[in-house]
Amino acid sequence: MQKEGKSTAYAMPTDEKREERREENEDAIAPYKRAEAEAVRREFDAWWALYPNKVDKAAGWKAFPVALKKIGPQGLMDGLRQYIETKPTDRQWLNPATWLNGERWGDRPANVSARQARKTASSVLADLVRSQDGGEFMKHMHELPTDTLTIEGDCYRPVIA
Known part of the structure; x- marks a missing residue:
C-alpha cells in the first residue's frame, strides 16, 4: 500500500541532466579512446613502413582499422611479409587500401619456379x-x-x- 502523497515511481531525469551525464561519461572514456587511436596509428605506421608500394596513404589509413579488427596486428604484418615474399614478378604491387580491403593477407599464390x-x-x-x-x-x-x-x-x- 502506498502512503498518501508519495509515489514509488522514479522521476525521469531532465534533458539537461541526461546531457550532463553523457558528457561526464564521454570525458571519462576519452583518454581510453585517445590511447586506442594512438595504438592503431602506431600499428599502421609500422605496417606502412614495411609496405613496398607507398601510394594513397590516406585510403590505406582509412582501411587499416577495419582490417586490424578482422585479423589483428600480427596477422596483418605476417600477411604483408608473405605478400612481399611471394608476389609474382609479373604482377604490379597492389595499392595498400586494395590489399587491406580485399583481405589479401590470406592470399597464397601458386609457386612458379x-x-x-x-x-x-x-x-x-x-x-x-x-x-x-x-x-x-x-x-x-x-x-x-x-x-x-x-x-x-x-x-x-x-x-x-
Whole structure:
C-alpha cells in the first residue's frame, strides 16, 4: 500500500541532466579512446613502413582499422611479409587500401619456379620472333626478364632452358 502523497515511481531525469551525464561519461572514456587511436596509428605506421608500394596513404589509413579488427596486428604484418615474399614478378604491387580491403593477407599464390617462368617467357618470345612482326616484338620486349634473350649478331634469340 502506498502512503498518501508519495509515489514509488522514479522521476525521469531532465534533458539537461541526461546531457550532463553523457558528457561526464564521454570525458571519462576519452583518454581510453585517445590511447586506442594512438595504438592503431602506431600499428599502421609500422605496417606502412614495411609496405613496398607507398601510394594513397590516406585510403590505406582509412582501411587499416577495419582490417586490424578482422585479423589483428600480427596477422596483418605476417600477411604483408608473405605478400612481399611471394608476389609474382609479373604482377604490379597492389595499392595498400586494395590489399587491406580485399583481405589479401590470406592470399597464397601458386609457386612458379624460375625455370618455368623462363620457359614461358622464352616461348612467348619465340612466338613473337616467328611471327616476324618487329613492331609487336618490340612492344613486348620490356615485359620479358633479361635472362630470356641472347644477342647473336643483330638478332635477339630466346634462351630456352
